[in-house]
Structures are given as structure tokens and as C-alpha cells.
Amino acid sequence: MNGRVERTAGGVIVEPPLMNAVVLDRFGGVDELSSRRIPLPEVGDDDVLIRVEYAGVGSWDAAERKGDFDGAFGIPTTFPYVLGWDAAGTVAAVGRNVAGFDVGERVYAATMPVARGGFYAEYGVVEAEFVARVPDRVPTEQAGAMAWDALTALSGLELLDLRSHETLMVFGASGGIGHLAVQLARHRGIRVLAVASGDDGVALARRLGAERAIDGRREDVLAAAYEFAPGGLDAALVTAGGGIAERSLRAIRKSGRIAWPNGVLPVPVTAPDATVSYYDGDRSRAATDRLNAIIEANSLVVHVARTFPLERVGDAHRALSDHYVGKLAVKVA
Incomplete structure (x- = not known):
């Protein structure tokens, strides 16, 4: 130096x-x-x-x-x-x-x-x-x-503003943002359907608190979603784009909400029935204070x-x- x-x-x-x-x-x-x-x-x-x-x-x-x-x-x-x-x-x-x-x-x-x-x-x-x-x-x-993954996950969950026991699909649940979103959602008491990738991804999502975890490349996501929430899911946080993600959003009820971080590509070709909010992660002092408070109360892996x-x-x-x-x-x- x-x-x-x-x-x-x-x-x-x-x-x-x-x-x-x-x-x-x-x-x-x-x-x-x-x-x-x-x-x-x-x-x-x-x-x-x-x-x-x-x-x-x-x-x-x-x-x-x-x-x-x-x-x-x-x-x-x-x-x-x-x-x-x-x-x-x-x-x-x-x-x-x-x-x-x-x-x-x-x-x-x-x-x-x-x-x-x-x-x-x-x-x-x-x-x-x-x-x-x-x-x-x-x-x-x-x-x-x-930092960026946790703050992006936290910002998305705050945007969705779900109550305890409401249902959330985390798409890309074994990735950087997704595996943290699973834990932050469980901290709020939200019921999480995790759509992950690979046996190791499914195992990780389950270990981190997802109520149900499936492999999105090998399983029928729509069937799993309606089994998890027969009336339709309350919300989705999408951390990986593509055709499977776009089709999966049909499981979100029309009055539901979808959070989609800017930079997650490709974005849907056909707009889903539920409202999609594209957003950036909040990296301000206020946001890191909220993140740290959650970590202190509930360990984040x-x-x-x-x-x-x-x-x-x-x-x-x-x-x-x-x-x-x-x-x-x-x-x-």
C-alpha cells in the first residue's frame, strides 16, 4: 500500500x-x-x-x-x-x-x-x-x-408486502438472490414454494425453510403451484427469467403481485394476469439496517x-x- x-x-x-x-x-x-x-x-x-x-x-x-x-x-x-x-x-x-x-x-x-x-x-x-x-x-x-443479493431479495419482499401465511413462489430459489429470498420470506411467516434447479438446489431450498421445493426443469411447476395453493398463489419473486418462469406466473392469481428485479432476463413476452413490478435493490443505510436487524433476530445463511x-x-x-x-x-x- x-x-x-x-x-x-x-x-x-x-x-x-x-x-x-x-x-x-x-x-x-x-x-x-x-x-x-x-x-x-x-x-x-x-x-x-x-x-x-x-x-x-x-x-x-x-x-x-x-x-x-x-x-x-x-x-x-x-x-x-x-x-x-x-x-x-x-x-x-x-x-x-x-x-x-x-x-x-x-x-x-x-x-x-x-x-x-x-x-x-x-x-x-x-x-x-x-x-x-x-x-x-x-x-x-x-x-x-x-450484499446485492440479500438487499435485492429484501427489496422484492418489501415491495410484495405479504402477510404471514400468504403464499409466495420464489422462482430461481437456489440462486444467489433466490436462496436468500426463501429465508427472508420465512422470517416473515410467508409460505414459500421454491422453484429451484437440480437435486442440490431443491435440497438447499428445503434446508433453508421452503415449505415445498421442486426442480423447475424436471417438474410441472403449474401443477405443483396449484397443489400448494389451489386458489392461486398470492405472489411471486422471480430471480431467473425464461419460458418456464413465464409459464409459471399463470399460477399467480389475478389480484396477486409479481416482483421482478431489473436485470433478470429475459422479461416476459406476454404480460401475466397479475401485476408485475420491476425494481432495483435498495442499498441505502436504511435498507442495510433492516437487513442486519433480521440477521440479528434470525440467522441468514x-x-x-x-x-x-x-x-x-x-x-x-x-x-x-x-x-x-x-x-x-x-x-x-
Whole structure:
């Protein structure tokens, strides 16, 4: 982290401190990811500098690596570009306007890599508004893979606003967002029909509290849904799109509700009878406070399928195309 000092005829030049990172110099395939040392991000007055220990790896990372998000946020792309939307580690420094965080304290955060870089690096800088303490009962590895998925699941459930004993289909229940949505729904007393993938996905959803779990690729989802709720399901949270998901939404009664996170593709070709609300996850301090309160009252398990060292983040991106349940992560420090 230390910077380098050089003496020249004109005086002393102090180069910025450097860190290890995985960067893109252009968008493209996995082979465009390369490891090298780059300057630490600058810490603004309202920022927290995090020494990253674990970072999450999600399907959106691959899309971003290919350039699918280029210009999507109204900010020009600059290289080298550092991916990584969520992470956990310890506080390394804080801006002068930041109170309530101590150096060395365990924290997690959700960020957007554009324009100051993401978490595939030894250090990441995030506005304090989007940083939260890691609850004592959550291992740092799980916290590193948690932020965006848990907050997206929580935002969807809050949007649906179901009461205890109402029925919910979580479609994609063995994925990153879905397996957390199952647990958060059970915390609210909601009856969950989990549509998962593979025997391992079904087993995970059951273990995490789904009242009924089925393999959406091998079983008749509509038949299972009407058996679970003969009058139709009250709601659905969709975390994986496609034809099966679209057909499954026929099981939601007309007065029901469907929450669909932005970025889950493809969206339905034919609008279902129930109202669909497309939404973004809330990563504000208020949202992480609500998430942490749930974790403190009711433990939340973040299932990390595989963890890769930072220098093998390319293998993590390749693994995104394989079958796995839960979330992938990279170990940075």
C-alpha cells in the first residue's frame, strides 16, 4: 500500500500507493481479466476505504465484463476497469465527514463499479451510506457475497408486502438472490414454494425453510403451484427469467403481485394476469439496517458454492456458466 518517493532535479515526487487488483483494459471475454498493481482509489470526504477480504461474483459481472453495461449509468467508461459489486472486509480509512466507523471494523458494502472501481482489488472505496457493519454471527466470506443479493431479495419482499401465511413462489430459489429470498420470506411467516434447479438446489431450498421445493426443469411447476395453493398463489419473486418462469406466473392469481428485479432476463413476452413490478435493490443505510436487524433476530445463511483466489477470478467467471447453487466468491486478502 505504501507509495514510492522519487527525487528529481525539480524536487520530490510522491507516487500514489499501489494495490493488487484484477482489471479490464477493454471489454470482452474472460481472457481480458488481468492481474496487476494499480493506484488505490482516492477517499473522498463521505467515503469509507475498505480493505477487501472477500468479494462476490455474480452473473452481472460477466455481463459487465462483456460491455453490456457500457454507458448504462450515464458515466463514460474509463480503463483500467475493476469489476466487483459486493464485498466484505475491514475499514482501512474514512473521509472527514464520516462518523460511526472505526478502522479495523468488519464491514460489508454494495457498490457500483463505475466510475471509481469495484471490489476485485485489495481496497475498494464506497460512500459511507452504502457501508454496513457485518453482524457478529455472519462469517466474512458469507458477508462478502451477500450484499446485492440479500438487499435485492429484501427489496422484492418489501415491495410484495405479504402477510404471514400468504403464499409466495420464489422462482430461481437456489440462486444467489433466490436462496436468500426463501429465508427472508420465512422470517416473515410467508409460505414459500421454491422453484429451484437440480437435486442440490431443491435440497438447499428445503434446508433453508421452503415449505415445498421442486426442480423447475424436471417438474410441472403449474401443477405443483396449484397443489400448494389451489386458489392461486398470492405472489411471486422471480430471480431467473425464461419460458418456464413465464409459464409459471399463470399460477399467480389475478389480484396477486409479481416482483421482478431489473436485470433478470429475459422479461416476459406476454404480460401475466397479475401485476408485475420491476425494481432495483435498495442499498441505502436504511435498507442495510433492516437487513442486519433480521440477521440479528434470525440467522441468514449465505451459501457460498465455491471460493477462488483473486488471481483465479477468471476461473470464477467460467464457473458462472456451470451449474452451482448459491453464490460464488473470490478471496482477496
